Amino acid sequence: MARIDLVDLAHSYSGNDAPAESFALKPVTMTWRQGGAYALLGPSGCGKTTLLNLISGIVTPSRGKILFDGTDITQATTQKRNIAQVFQFPVIYDTMTVGENLAFPLKNRGVAAPEITARVRQIADLLDLTPYLNRKATRLTADAKQKISLGRGLVRSDVAAVLFDEPLTVIDPELKWQLRSKLKALHRELDLTMIYVTHDQTEALTFADTVVVMHDGRVVQSGTPAELFDKPAHTFVGYFIGSPGMNIVPAEVSGREARIGGHTIALKRTYDGLKAAKIEIGVRPEFVDIVAPAPGLLSATIERIDDLGRVRFARVRVGDAKLAARVPPGFLPSGDTAGLVFNPANVHVYADSLLVEGAA
Amino acid sequence: MEKTVNQKAWFLVLPVFLIVAFSAILPMMTVVNYSVQDTFGNNQFFWNGVGWFKELLDPSTDLGGRFLASVGRNLLFSAIILAIEVPLGIVVALSMPRQGWQVAACLVILALPLLIPWNVVGTIWQIFGRPDIGLLGYVLNRIGFNYNYVANELDAWFTIILMDVWHWTSLVALLCYAGLKSIPDAYYQAAQIDGASRWAVFKAIQLPKMNRVLLIAVLLRFMDSFMIYTEPFVVTGGGPGNSTTFISIELVKIALGQFDLGKAAALSLVYNLIILIVCWVFYTVMTNAGTERPAKKEGAA
Numbered sequence: 178m179a180r181i182d183l184v185d186l187a188h189s190y191s192g193n194d195a196p197a198e199s200f201a202l203k204p205v206t207m208t209w210r211q212g213g214a215y216a217l218l219g220p221s222g223c224g225k226t227t228l229l230n231l232i233s234g235i236v237t238p239s240r241g242k243i244l245f246d247g248t249d250i251t252q253a254t255t256q257k258r259n260i261a262q263v264f265q266f267p268v269i270y271d272t273m274t275v276g277e278n279l280a281f282p283l284k285n286r287g288v289a290a291p292e293i294t295a296r297v298r299q300i301a302d303l304l305d306l307t308p309y310l311n312r313k314a315t316r317l318t319a320d321a322k323q324k325i326s327l328g329r330g331l332v333r334s335d336v337a338a339v340l341f342d343e344p345l346t347v348i349d350p351e352l353k354w355q356l357r358s359k360l361k362a363l364h365r366e367l368d369l370t371m372i373y374v375t376h377d378q379t380e381a382l383t384f385a386d387t388v389v390v391m392h393d394g395r396v397v398q399s400g401t402p403a404e405l406f407d408k409p410a411h412t413f414v415g416y417f418i419g420s421p422g423m424n425i426v427p428a429e430v431s432g433r434e435a436r437i438g439g440h441t442i443a444l445k446r447t448y449d450g451l452k453a454a455k456i457e458i459g460v461r462p463e464f465v466d467i468v469a470p471a472p473g474l475l476s477a478t479i480e481r482i483d484d485l486g487r488v489r490f491a492r493v494r495v496g497d498a499k500l501a502a503r504v505p506p507g508f509l510p511s512g513d514t515a516g517l518v519f520n521p522a523n524v525h526v527y528a529d530s531l532l533v534e535g536a537a
Numbered sequence: 538m539e540k541t542v543n544q545k546a547w548f549l550v551l552p553v554f555l556i557v558a559f560s561a562i563l564p565m566m567t568v569v570n571y572s573v574q575d576t577f578g579n580n581q582f583f584w585n586g587v588g589w590f591k592e593l594l595d596p597s598t599d600l601g602g603r604f605l606a607s608v609g610r611n612l613l614f615s616a617i618i619l620a621i622e623v624p625l626g627i628v629v630a631l632s633m634p635r636q637g638w639q640v641a642a643c644l645v646i647l648a649l650p651l652l653i654p655w656n657v658v659g660t661i662w663q664i665f666g667r668p669d670i671g672l673l674g675y676v677l678n679r680i681g682f683n684y685n686y687v688a689n690e691l692d693a694w695f696t697i698i699l700m701d702v703w704h705w706t707s708l709v710a711l712l713c714y715a716g717l718k719s720i721p722d723a724y725y726q727a728a729q730i731d732g733a734s735r736w737a738v739f740k741a742i743q744l745p746k747m748n749r750v751l752l753i754a755v756l757l758r759f760m761d762s763f764m765i766y767t768e769p770f771v772v773t774g775g776g777p778g779n780s781t782t783f784i785s786i787e788l789v790k791i792a793l794g795q796f797d798l799g800k801a802a803a804l805s806l807v808y809n810l811i812i813l814i815v816c817w818v819f820y821t822v823m824t825n826a827g828t829e830r831p832a833k834k835e836g837a838a
Contacts, residue, residue, distance in 0.1 A: 235726050255729045268727035271745040281741070285732040329731060 179245040179337040181209040181232065181370070186241035188227055193239040201227045203394040204241065209338070209372065214364045216385035217374045220417070224394040225374045229340050232372070233260045245337050261330040262340040266347060267322035269314045276301070276310040279328045286333075300328045303363060320348045324356070331363060338370035345380065357384055378418050390414050406461075407523075412530045415459045421490060421501040424465065428458045430526050438496045440475045445521045446535030453528035462501035464523035467491050467515040468508070474516030477502075482510075493517070571802035589803035600791075600800055606779065607787040608811070614694075614783065615762040618701045622758060623751065625702070626709025631743070633714055647707040659771025662700040666772070686773060690780040697769045697781060701762065709754045716750035717743060752823045756816055763812055784808055 187204040189195040197203070202224040209215060217225040230236040232243060234255035242251045250258055261282070270278050279297045288296075301307045304324045309317065314325055323344060330339050341360075345353045361384060364371050375381050381388050382402040389399040390413070398410040409415035415423030428435040428442075430451055435442045435458045442458070470476050477493035482504060489504040493515065502517055504510070526533045572589055574582040595601040633643050650658070666686050668674040677684040686696040720742060728738045766785035769775070775782035775790075782790075788808065792801030 230726075233730060235729065256732045260730065262726070262730045264723045264727060266721070266723060268723050270741040272741065281733070281737075282731040285734065285737060326727070329727075 179370070180211045180247075181338060182242075182244040182247075183207050183209075183232075184242040184244065186228075186231060186238050186243060188231055188236060188238045188240070200239070200394055202231065202238075205396045207389075207396060207399065209370060211370055212368050213370055213387055214361070214385045215370075215372045216381035216388045217372060217391060218376070218378060218381040218388050218417075219391035220376055223391045225376075225391050226342055228391070229262070229342055229372065229374050232338070233262045233340055234258045235262075259333075259335065259337050260340060261333060261336045261338070263323075263326050263330040263342065263344045265343045267319060267326045269322050269325050271313075271315045273314060274311050275306055275314050275317070275325055278314050278325050279306075279310075279332050282329055282333055296332055296334065300332045303331075303366075304328050304359070320352050320356075323347055327356075327360070331367065331369070334367070336369065338372060341371065341373040343375055344373075345375075353380075360384065378420075382418075390417065392417070408525065408532065409459065410532045412457060412459055412527050415461070415525075419461055419463075421462050423459045423461050424500040424502075425457050425459045425527070426495070426498045426500065428456060430456050430458065435524070435526070437475060437498070442475065442519050442524065443521045444524055444526070444535065446537060448526050448533060448535040451526070451528055451533065455527075455529050457527045457530075458524055459527055460519060460524045462490055463503055464520040465500065465502040466505050466518045467493065467502045467510065468505070468518055469511065470514050470516045474518065476514055477517050479510055479513050479515055491515070568802045568805055571798045572806055573799075575799045585799060589799050590807070593800075593803050593807055600804075603779075603787055604784070604804055604807075607782055607784045610781070611763055611765075611783045614698070614701075614765070615759055617698055618705070618762050619755060619758055621698070621702050622706045622709050623755060625706050626754065627713050627747070627751075629706065629710035630713035630717055631739070633710075635718075644711070647710055650704050650707050653704075655767040656771050658700065658704050659768040662696060662703075662768070663772045666696045688777055690777055693773045693777060693781050697772055700768055700772065701765070704768070705758060705761070709758065712750040712754045713747050716747035720746045748823075752820070755823070756819055759819065760812060760816065763815070 184206055185204045186202065186206070187200050188202040189200040191199065205228070217228060219225050227236065231238050234250075234253060234257075238251060242249055244250070245258065270281060273281065276297055279300055280293050283293045283296060297310075298307070301310055304327060306321070306324055306328060309321065314322065317325075327341075327344060330341070345356060348356060357380065360371070360373075363369075373381070373384050375384075382405075386401065387399055388402055388405055390397050390405065390411075392411070392413040398405060398414045400410075405414055405418050409418065409423060412423070412425045416425060426437055428437045430436075430444070430448050432449060433444050433447050435444055437458075467477070467479070468474065475495060477495045477500065480492045480494055480499075482489055482491045490501050491504050491510070493500050493502055495517070500517070526535065573585055573587070575585045575588075576582050589600070592598045592600045593604050596605050629647075634640055653661075665671045666674045666684075668678050668685050674684055674686070683689075684692050686692040724742050724746075725738065728742060733741065764785055765783055766789070769781050769783060770786055773781045775786045784804075785808075788801055788804050791797050791804060
C-alpha cells in the first residue's frame with residue numbers, strides 16, 4: 178500500500194553515457210496514487226515493460242529516483258520493495274501443487290501457517306482455483322497456469338503495488354474478458370495499486386481508471402479513457418487510441434481558422450502566433466461527416482467505405498492526405514466525391530505533435 | 538477411404554534391416570550360440586545347454602564367484618562415482634558464468650577431459666599416481682600419506698574414482714548447464730518477486746528444470762561406468778589382487794586369457810541384460826517420479 182513517485186526516472190540498457198535519444202525510457206516524473214488502477218499503454222518497444230521492471234526492481238534505473246510513500250527505494254532489491262509482478266507468460270513452480278504455488282511468496286516471507294492457509298483459500302476462491310488446490314500445477318492448461326501466476330501476485334496483502342506485464346497474452350479471448358473483469362473486481366475488493374501493461378487499447382480502457390500512454394520511451398499522456406479520447410495531448414495518442422485513429426492533417430492555422438489546401442475550416446478557439454516546424458490539425462473520424470458535395474465544403478475523394486455494423490466509416494482523400502470520416506446513417510454517396518463537415522469543437526491543433534490550447 | 542499400397546517402401550527399409558542384422562543381430566546370435574556350448578579349441582564345440590548360466594549365478598563355483606564379486610565391485614564403483622559426479626556437476630554448472638567470453642572459456646576447459654582417449658586418460662593417471670615419479674603420488678607420500686595404488690586396495694580405488702571424476706564430471710556439468718540455460722529469465726524474475734532464497738530458487742526452479750538432463754546424465758554415467766574397462770585396466774590392471782577387477786576386465790580374462798568362449802559368452806549375455814534392466818528401471822522410475830500421484834488423483838476427480 179503505497180503512493181509511488183517517479184522523479185526524473187530514465188533508463189538505458191547500454192549505460193548512462195548513451196546518447197539521450199537512445200534511452201529505452203526517457204526522463205519521466207509522475208505519481209501513481211495508492212489504490213489506483215493504471216494501464217500502461219503503448220506499442221511494442223515503447224518502454225512500458227522497462228518502466229514496469231524499474232518499479233519492481235528487476236532493472237535498476239540509469240538515472241532518477243523512485244519513491245514509495247516518500248521513501249527513496251531506487252537501490253533497494255525487489256524483495257525489499259514488496260512488489261508483486263505477473264509476467265506475460267505463466268511462471269509456475271513445477272514440483273509444487275497449485276496451493277503450494279500460491280503459498281510460495283508468503284512462505285518465503287515467513288508468514289504464519291494459519292494465515293497462509295486462509296489467504297491462499299481466499300485467493301483461490303476469487304480466481305476459481307479451489308478445486309485444483311491439491312493438484313500438481315504442471316498439468317494444467319495455459320490459462321489455469323496464468324491464473325496461478327495472477328494468484329501469486331495477489332496473495333500478499335501488504336504489497337505496495339501489483340504489476341501486470343501483458344498477463345492475458347496467452348489466454349483465449351473468451352476467458353480474457355472474464356479474467357479482466359475479475360481483475361477489476363479484485364482491484365475494488367483488495368484496494369491494491371495495480372499497474373497493467375498492455376498494447377491493447379480495449380484492455381487498457383476497460384481495466385484502468387487512469388491510462389498512461391507511452392511512445393518511443395516517453396510518457397505522452399496520462400488521463401482517464403475519456404480524456405484520451407476527447408483531447409489527445411499528442412498526435413500519437415490520437416492516432417493510437419480509437420479505431421480508426423484520429424485524422425491528423427497538416428494545415429496552416431491562424432486566428433480561429435485552419436486552412437487545408439486553400440479551404441478554410443472553422444475552429445472553436447483562437448490560435449495566434451503559432452511558431453513550430455510542423456502544424457497539424459487533428460480530428461477524430463467520429464466528428465467528421467461526409468455529405469453530398471456542396472460549395473463551401475472541403476471536397477474529398479471517397480476511396481472505400483468500411484461498414485463496422487453499428488457505424489460506417491468512409492476512407493477519403495483530400496489532396497495527399499488520407500482521412501476517415503463518419504458516414505451519417507441513411508446517407509448514400511453518389512459518385513466518388515463528397516463534402517466533409519467538421520465539428521469545430523472537436524478539431525484540435527498540434528504544433529510539433531503536441532496539443533496547443535488555444536485562447537477562448 | 539482407399540489407401541494406396543506401395544511395396545516399394547520396402548526398398549528403403551531393407552538396407553536398415555540388413556545393417557542391423559549384420560552389425561547387431563548376427564554377432565549377438567553367435568554369442569548366444571557360444572553360450573550354450575563348450576569348446577576345447579580346435580574349433581570343436583560340445584553342447585552344454587544352460588550349464589554356463591547356472592554356474593554363472595552360483596557363487597560356489599569358480600566362474601560364479603568371480604562374476605558375482607566383479608558385479609559387486611562394479612555396482613559399488615558406479616554408485617560412488619554417481620554420488621560424486623552428479624552433485625559436483627550440478628555445482629559446477631550453477632557456478633558457471635551465463636554470458637561473456639568466460640562462457641566459451643569454461644566450455645572449452647570443461648570439454649578437454651572428454652576429448653582425451655580413454656587409454657591416454659589411464660596412462661596419465663597411472664603416471665600421475667606413481668609414488669616415485671608421479672606428481673600426485675610423490676606429493677601425497679611427501680606430506681605423510683602412505684599412498685601406493687599398486688599395493689593398497691583403498692589407494693587403488695581412490696585413484697580410479699578420482700580419475701573417473703576428473704574424466705567425466707564435465708559431461709554432467711555440460712548437460713546441466715544446457716538445462717539451466719533453457720530456463721527463461723521470467724522464472725528468476727518471478728522468484729525474485731516472490732522473495733525466494735537462493736536455495737528455494739534451486740529447489741523450485743533449477744532442479745525441476747534440470748530433471749530431464751539429469752536423467753540422461755545419470756543413465757549415461759551409469760552405463761559408462763558399469764561397462765568401464767580401459768582406464769582401470771591401464772592404471773591397475775585389475776589389482777592389487779582382484780580388488781579393481783570389474784566385469785569387463787573379468788570378461789576379457791575369461792574370453793581371451795583362458796579362451797573359455799562358452800563361459801565368456803554366457804557372461805556377456807548376462808552382463809548385457811543387467812545393463813538393460815538397470816537402465817529400464819532408472820528410466821521408468823525417473824520419468825514417473827512426481828507424475829504418478831496426480832495422475833491417480835485426476836482419475837478420481
